[in-house]
Amino acid sequence: MEILMSIIIGILFTSATYLMLSKSILRIIIGTGLLSHGIHLLLLTMGGLKKGASPLLGQHASSYSDPLPQALILTAIVISFGVTSFFLVLAYRTYQELGTDNLEKLRGKKEHE
């Protein structure tokens, strides 16, 4: 299962990288969204999969899945959500002010070089 997950994570990273290399801001942010999904799944996979019950003591199981990566991922999800929403509003403001979402057009002026 972990090897399959690694392949899926690889595909997520590939797609994310490809999107981040494109010109439109929206596609770049979609790329970062995919990248964070990939990273969260990677965290979970590296902790080992399907080793037991959910990490709730009420389950009275003999073994539980590792709670630590889950806590880490929960933190990471919230942080990446904060950052993504900030970026999205930033992109929205950029559209409003500059009237474009093409990164190639968002260049400094010549005299600033």
Place this chain on the structure above:
Amino acid sequence: MSILHWAVLAPFIYTLLIPITYKLLKRVHTGWFVLPLPILLFVYFSSNIGTTSSLQAKIASIPWIPSLGIDFAVKLDGLGMLFSLLIAGIGSLVILYSIYYLDKDKEKLNQFYVYLLFFMGAMLGVVLCDNLIVLYMFWEITSISSFLLIGFWNNRSNSRYGAIKSMVITVFGGLSLLAGIVLLYLMTGSFNISEIITSVQQNSIISHPLFMLGMICILLGAFTKSAQFPFHIWLPDAMEAPTPVSSYLHSATMVKAGIYLIARLSPVFAVSGYWLWIVSLIGIITLLYGSFLAVKQVDLKGLLAYSTISQLGMIMSLLGIGAAGVHYDNESIYYIATAAAVFHLVNHATFKGSLFMMAGIVDHETGTRDIRRLGGLMKIMPITFAIALIGSLSMAGIPPLNGFLSKEMFFASMLNIRDFNMFHLDTWGVLLPIIAWVGSIFTFVYSMILVFKTFTGKYQPEKLSTKPHEAPMGMLISPIILVSLVVIFGLFPGVLSNTILSPAITSIYGGGVYDLHIYHWHGFQPELFMTIGVIVFGTILYLSVTKWSVIYQAIPVVWNRIYDWLFGETENTFNKLTNKYMTGSLRTYLIYIFSFFTLILSYTLFTKDGFKIDTSLLAPIGGYEAVLSLVLVISTIAILFSKSRLTSIILLGAVGYTVSLFYVVFRAPDLALTQLVIETVSVALFLLCFYHLPRNARKKESIPFKLSNAVISVLVGLVVMLIAIASYSTKLFDSISPYYVDNTYIKAAGENMVNVILVDFRGFDTLFEIAVLAIAAIGIYSMITLRMGGKKNENK
């Protein structure tokens, strides 16, 4: 702190007074307030001649950074005395001269004298400090103050060019010297010159692997400072400085710092044949090259600059040959070279100082330094002419002046070297006297040009901007004193030999008193015939100079071109390079980052043999997971190919929900919940963004496929995948999670382990994650509400 320490620091402390006197006493030339200091120093140093001539040294030391072995150690021995007297003595004369040379109303005298005193203090520090690090510190202060003085008239572009050039070259050498000092420390374990010399005498460091490198670094420092070939190019451009500065720094003192260093460290390195060869060869080449090019110059100061280069080369080559004396204990015929070097050092300082002052007077009184416009000044400026004549004849080596004596000794040492049967000198050594002789002929020629083209011939008043007349007496005092010294040292060399020269030689190589006798008449020795040859051939060449000087047009100006080319090309190349890779496009930078990431990781993974697959730890693949994987992969890839943005947003939502289903399958209920909610909000935000796209950009467009992007992305994905598999297969130790499982209820009173970890075991993470969210919220709020540009528009 001994008096010697105060002597080194006095010029620095004295600079504090200068701005005050300059501002408060505007009617008196600031130079008068500066003048007492070097005179006082000169008197102080002279009063110690008794100590040094009896081969005692005045030593004092105060700790500065004791933990690093850096002490402010000063040592006044014969060599230090010689240099200190030059610095203080010529310093007094130059300051006196500058009082009449620089106008008190037109020039920024406060700056001038502050820089000059900085230089004087630094130079005293260089020659008196026994600790190499402190010496290096003063060495760099001389570079900096020389830079400031060359660029004194900083509104002229030539001054700025010359200042930068000298700074670049001497600081290059200075840094190399620092490297050499550190290497020397590694070899001997001390920064103290005296200790280094003692330890080297006990066990030679010549077989040490760092020896050669250390030697070359130190030689580079000395050669750049003393304007040796091919680092001589800064000196002619430094002539843009005011003439007192050229006279003091660029003929008598600073350019001799390199010579001082070579002399001082000779006992350390002289055992090596390379030292002997490099120093004497570079010196002799500089001698020939400098004297050859000096003939070509049409500017008085340019000619004197090349002449200085050539004479420094001569002293340098003598020091190189003097090193041969180390290999023989009984014979001292090679010590004559060191004696000649030390003697010529004094001679050169006297006559070159006076010649520069002479050039300054001619410039001051006629408004030009161009030899082609000058001529026939003999009757108008008789005293200046006398100064020029004596100085030039001494420089050319005519008896009975002091230049003759040192030149004879120079020829004698060059001839002696043929007998030296080490390091192939007995075969190739024969070249040295020949080059020396040819160089001396050119020295004779330019000395004649200097005096006769300026003062004899046709008087051309129409080419001069002012009506020339004899200089004021005050300006003439210093050069007159210097040329009187030229004559006195020439007629009575014994005045110098036992008081100053002999202790200086002893302090270079140690041992007892070197009995130095300087004679005018050696009998019919070969060096006498060489001098006669110099005079004969020199006269012939001087008289026919217009006929053969065309060869100078055929010789290109190589070294300056190389410097300019290097300087310009470095700037250009890096400009182009930076413009090339800093494209301003985010995509390019991401490509750099991703490629580097891929390259380094895959290189490490495969060279360190890190890849392996271990299937024993794997969990089985169930039906649910297979279906979910398929959905996830399909929707991910579909994003890449979707033409409309709306489709991509919805597909991203699909990916997010699938991920939360994965969390369900993999027994992570809290994650599934959070992921579900957050994905919903995110997709809503994406839709908001999409809705506000500018109209013209909203039309659907197909995304052009780029192969380079695809290749990089695939590589990134592949590397991440491989590393994930490899690291999962390498379990170095067990997880710490059993502790959480065991103690969640017992210690923290909770049953949900993830929540207990978040708020109890690892609550700090959560605190700052809350902070992140708060900052994001405040940021978004301020982005939407704050409109700096908008307010401006409203005002309009």
